[in-house]
Amino acid sequence: MRYLCRSYEDFFKPSKSGRSKSSSKPREPPIRPWIEKYRPKDMNDISSQEEVVAVLKKTLESQNLPHLLFYGPPGTGKTSTILALARELYGPELIKDRVLELNASDERGIDVIRAKVKNFARTTVSGSANGYPSPPYKIIILDEADSMTQDAQSALRRTMETYSNITRFCLICNYISRIIQPLASRCAKFRFKPLDTTSTKQRIEEICRNESVNCPPETVDHLVRVSEGDMRRSIMLLQSAYRLYQSEPITKDAMSEIAGVVPEPLIDKLMAVWQSKNIAHIESTVNQVIKAGYSGAQLMSQLHDRVISDAHLSSIQKSKMAQTLGQVDKALGDGASEHLQLLRLLVAAY
Incomplete structure (x- = not known):
């Protein structure tokens, strides 16, 4: 029994050769997302937003930053711009204490506004960093603010008014129409256009x-x-x-x-069956497209571009098809079946 226990322990004991091999093996460097690695470090690195950068640089000179509202399509540099602005205001060390960044799509309820945002906004600041303006206020960045509930936006309005002397807010959103008017009217608005x-x-x-x-x-x-x-x-x-x-x-x-781009031959085939008005062919082609797993939104986008550029279609045909495309796109956004909506599009447009 004693020998059995010893052999049992030896079985689970790591071997010296295995340990030496694992320790001598070089470790691979961690994979860092390139979107973070190549995020602009200062205002001069921001691409294609010359008007926005020029106005914000003037604001930097006076150090009198208003509440900000950045809106525009995704991937146009909204978050990168405010982070670069904060870095030029506070420097790499002080920015950790002076800037609070929240993703409002994850933390969008009124409880977050009352807890995290209000507690950070009410704290006073002191100290400065050599070589940086270090104004006497903090910055709260609310990314995807258009996902916040109406109650949360209303609570945020009151917080902005109360602590405006020691805190500045930057709201970032894709759709400015989803920001309540009392909140939007308190901010300087900057539109970010798609990059050229x-x-x-x-x-x-x-x-x-x-x-x-x-x-x-x-x-x-x-x-x-x-x-x-x-x-x-x-x-x-x-x-x-x-x-x-x-x-x-x-x-x-x-x-x-x-x-995830739909191949052009498949778009050609959809356009052909669309114009054939043959229900059997439309149904078989739609089944083929759905089985291939392509995104319904991507299909709508490429079909829209093809319809607009098709010289063989009349203006009346294009307008009817564009109207149906809009209805289908709205239904897909509401969670409708991609299969049924694509059938609806190809059957109803002509």
Whole structure:
């Protein structure tokens, strides 16, 4: 029995050779998301938002920052801009104590406003950083503020009024119409436009050089086109393609597959059955598309672009199809079945 226990212990004891091998094996460096690695560090790095940057730089000179409301499509630099502004105001050390960043889509209830936001807003600040303005107020960044409930926005309005002498708020949203008017009227509004292709292409080419990504020029152009002015999406797609292909060249088809873009031959087939008015063909084609697993929103977007650019369709046909596309897109946003909505689109448009 004693020998059995000894052999049992020896069985589970790690061997010296195994331990030495694992310790000698080099550890791989942690994978850092490129969207964070290449996030702009100062205001001069912000792309395609010249008017916004110019106004904020003037504000930096006076150090009298108002409450801010940044709105516009995703991936256009809204969060990066306010973080760069805060970094230029407080420096890398003081920013940890002076800036509170919350994602309002996760923490959007009235309890968060009463607890986290109000407690941070009421604390006074002191001290400064050498070489930085360090104004005597804090900044609270509420990202995706259009996801906040009406009650939370109403509570935030009162908090903004009470602590405006020691706290500034920056609300970031995609849809300004979802911000209540009493809250929006207390902020200086800045619209962020989709990035132009030149700025996006320059940043993608810079990342390709720094990370040794084998991405030919035609693939870069295709990536810029499918990202539709969303810098964050283009960088994420590029990193996904690099992790998959490593040193191999990344083709346009590979990038389309990663981005979930519907192939053009399939769009051609949908347009053909759409115009044929043959219910049997429409149903079989829709079944094929749904089984392929393509996104309904992506299908609507590409079909819309194809309809608008089709020279063979009359203005009346385009307007009817655009109206049906809008109804289907609304239904998909409300959670309707992609299969039924695509059938509805192809059957009802003509």
